[in-house]
Amino acid sequence: MLKKTLISIFVSFLFAVQTGEEKGLKTEFADSFLVGTAVNLNQVNGRESGADSLMNLHFSSITAENGLKWALVHPKEHEFDFAFGDAFVAWGEKHHAYRVGHTLVWHQQTPKWVFQNEQGEPLDSASLANRMLHHIETVMGRYAGRIQAWDVVNEAFEDDGRWRKSPWFTILGEGFIEMAFRKAAQMDPKAVLIYNDYNVWKPEKRAAILEMAKSLRAKGVKIDAIGMQAHYRLDFPSLAQIEKAITDIHEAGFEVHVTELDVDVLPRPSDSDGADLNINFAASPKWNPYVEGLPQDIEEKLVKRYADLMKLFQRHKEKVKRVTFWGMHDGRSWLNNWPVRGRTNYALLFDRNKSLKPGFWTEMGRD
Numbered sequence: 001m002l003k004k005t006l007i008s009i010f011v012s013f014l015f016a017v018q019t020g021e022e023k024g025l026k027t028e029f030a031d032s033f034l035v036g037t038a039v040n041l042n043q044v045n046g047r048e049s050g051a052d053s054l055m056n057l058h059f060s061s062i063t064a065e066n067g068l069k070w071a072l073v074h075p076k077e078h079e080f081d082f083a084f085g086d087a088f089v090a091w092g093e094k095h096h097a098y099r100v101g102h103t104l105v106w107h108q109q110t111p112k113w114v115f116q117n118e119q120g121e122p123l124d125s126a127s128l129a130n131r132m133l134h135h136i137e138t139v140m141g142r143y144a145g146r147i148q149a150w151d152v153v154n155e156a157f158e159d160d161g162r163w164r165k166s167p168w169f170t171i172l173g174e175g176f177i178e179m180a181f182r183k184a185a186q187m188d189p190k191a192v193l194i195y196n197d198y199n200v201w202k203p204e205k206r207a208a209i210l211e212m213a214k215s216l217r218a219k220g221v222k223i224d225a226i227g228m229q230a231h232y233r234l235d236f237p238s239l240a241q242i243e244k245a246i247t248d249i250h251e252a253g254f255e256v257h258v259t260e261l262d263v264d265v266l267p268r269p270s271d272s273d274g275a276d277l278n279i280n281f282a283a284s285p286k287w288n289p290y291v292e293g294l295p296q297d298i299e300e301k302l303v304k305r306y307a308d309l310m311k312l313f314q315r316h317k318e319k320v321k322r323v324t325f326w327g328m329h330d331g332r333s334w335l336n337n338w339p340v341r342g343r344t345n346y347a348l349l350f351d352r353n354k355s356l357k358p359g360f361w362t363e364m365g366r367d
């Protein structure tokens with residue numbers, strides 16, 4: 001009897017240690033900002049084992065990684081595919097997560113037909129505007145009230161602050177942004193409307209983005225937040241550069257959303273735009289050095305980098321509304337395939353077994 005009682009006490013003790021000690025990101029940062037993750041179809045469909053419990057413990061927000069991009073949700077002119085979107089919303093509701101739609105107007109992962117007429121020539125501006133408005137109406141309209149924030153326009157500027165010469169810009173001129181935001185506000189007046197881009201830490205780019213956003217607002221257009229994608233490296237950009245971006249966005253009157261956080265630990269071939277990039281690099285140990293595992297010193301650097309970033313975001317918690325990781329764990333990071341296909345990267349805070357990387361809470365001073 002005594003033996004049985006002792007065993008049961010021991011078992012409950014082990015259980016308490018196991019469950020009680022596992023801190024969740026979403027709870028630990030709850031007084032600062034939402035903690036989000038980008039998710040894919042297998043995760044929202046419950047087909048990836050462990051994804052639900054990871055979500056449950058750590059994340060208070062989800063972003064559609066690919067499934068709401070034009071090519072997937074609207075592959076042909078008269079064909080929409082809402083299989084992902086519906087599952088995404090339902091899964092987010094089940095987890096009481098703040099849901100982010102990504103993205104309505106972008107130049108990538110958008111089919112060619114969008115910008116062409118039946119003869120394959122560039123579409124005239126009136127028809128392209130109609131196509132864009134119809135897309136926003138159909139996709140956003142379906143989820144009005146069920147997706148709380150949208151990346152309305154993604155990546156409209158070059159790093160030097162010039163307008164990106166995308167087909168949107170070339171055919172419609174800079175007015176395409178205003179058109180998109182006006183339509184988005186009409187489809188769901190309560191949704192948080194975001195302009196999202198990478199390298200917002202670059203002053204020229206940020207100035208152009210903020211000028212655009214302020215001028216829209218001055219015309220009465222609803223635009224609430226600037227999304228900083230935050231695809232960073234181990235020691236670049238600096239915390240000071242990131243901090244300046246946060247304070248500038250806030251001073252201009254917009255919420256800061258850290259929308260696509262990851263930290264690339266792999267070397268980057270300098271000609272990373274080269275066409276045949278993917279052919280040789282993945283096979284070479286020089287460019288894919290950690291196939292067998294990340295060396296401990298680099299993992300420590302990575303964990304410290306994440307802790308430094310999270311502390312910075314916390315210091316600006318009244319400005320930063322959300323911090324979203326671009327993927328749940330290393331096995332799902334796009335950086336395994338960019339800028340070189342088939343490498344083994346370690347860009348996230350959770351490893352391939354979905355475990356939090358060791359030392360994070362210690363680095364945060366929250367052990």
Ligand code: GLA
Nearest residue numbers: 065102154198229231260334
């Ligand atoms: C950009 C896009 C994301 C994603 C990443 C990496 O940051 O906004 O949707 O495609 O590139 O793939």
